[in-house]
Amino acid sequence: MKTIRDFAAAKIEHRPLVMVTAYDAWSAHLLAGTSVDCLLVGDSAMMVMHGESNTLGATPELMALHTRAVARAAPEQFIVADMPFLAARRGSAPALDCAAQLLRAGAHAVKIEGVRGHAGVIRHLVESGVPVMAHLGLQPQSVHALGGYTVQARNAAAAAQLLEDAAAVEAAGAFAVVLECIPKKLAGQVTSALRIPTIGIGAGAACDGQVLVLHDLLGFNPDFSPKFVRRFANGAALVRGGVERYARAVRNRKFPAAQESFS
Numbered sequence: 650m651k652t653i654r655d656f657a658a659a660k661i662e663h664r665p666l667v668m669v670t671a672y673d674a675w676s677a678h679l680l681a682g683t684s685v686d687c688l689l690v691g692d693s694a695m696m697v698m699h700g701e702s703n704t705l706g707a708t709p710e711l712m713a714l715h716t717r718a719v720a721r722a723a724p725e726q727f728i729v730a731d732m733p734f735l736a737a738r739r740g741s742a743p744a745l746d747c748a749a750q751l752l753r754a755g756a757h758a759v760k761i762e763g764v765r766g767h768a769g770v771i772r773h774l775v776e777s778g779v780p781v782m783a784h785l786g787l788q789p790q791s792v793h794a795l796g797g798y799t800v801q802a803r804n805a806a807a808a809a810q811l812l813e814d815a816a817a818v819e820a821a822g823a824f825a826v827v828l829e830c831i832p833k834k835l836a837g838q839v840t841s842a843l844r845i846p847t848i849g850i851g852a853g854a855a856c857d858g859q860v861l862v863l864h865d866l867l868g869f870n871p872d873f874s875p876k877f878v879r880r881f882a883n884g885a886a887l888v889r890g891g892v893e894r895y896a897r898a899v900r901n902r903k904f905p906a907a908q909e910s911f912s
């Protein structure tokens with residue numbers, strides 16, 4: 650199993666880190682048999698698994714439920730669980746309670762969006778023995794403040810702020826940072842400036858690693874095709890094809906056959 654030390658080593662050895670989301674036991678079980686470095690129980694579960702239009706409905710209890718399912722099915726994987734909307738904003742004690750819930754459910758680290766106003770909370774968690782992955786750039790929990798899911802830090806002032814935030818999460822003790830939807834040149838600058846690895850999503854190839862939502866990379870959501878996603882499989886066709894073959898077999902009375910029936 651990987652540890653946070655492997656994240657640091659990967660950066661030193663220029664070995665790209667591979668992170669993928671997992672929300673449930675069956676996909677975690679399949680991912681356990683792959684070479685991915687890390688599973689992310691993202692609060693994107695609210696959108697992917699629960700059909701919401703944003704991540705704000707996630708609660709510590711829901712994230713712990715998803716985390717427990719993933720941890721049961723992939724006990725050898727390094728698991729990061731998202732601290733949900735506002736969980737890091739109410740001060741150190743409630744943040745510790747949430748992190749404890751997620752680590753008791755099987756996570757090895759938590760991920761926290763943003764840093765301005767809660768760098769002290771990140772530091773407190775780290776000093777309490779909770780590894781923290783930071784998340785900068787597009788922060789989906791701030792979707793209403795941002796006015797949508799758009800590329801961030803496109804002007805000089807916002808880029809300078811992001812570099813400052815990146816330095817702040819490293820100083821607070823984060824072991825890695827997700828960079829979401831920022832220009833690739835800026836992601837390269839952050840990656841060079843930090844000792845901790847950067848993990849990009851929509852942040853170009855200069856990051857120390859990449860993360861994608863499993864359902865996006867497998868093509869399970871044919872109606873969702875943002876610029877930064879590449880489909881490595883046609884999951885929608887696979888599912889629909891398999892289910893239609895089953896339906897045809899039932900309607901033709903070809904399923905179940907003798908070998909699928911009890912005598």
Ligand code: KIV
Nearest residue numbers: 670691692693827860
């Ligand atoms: O919730 C999530 O899936 C994430 C990734 C997009 C990085 O935070």
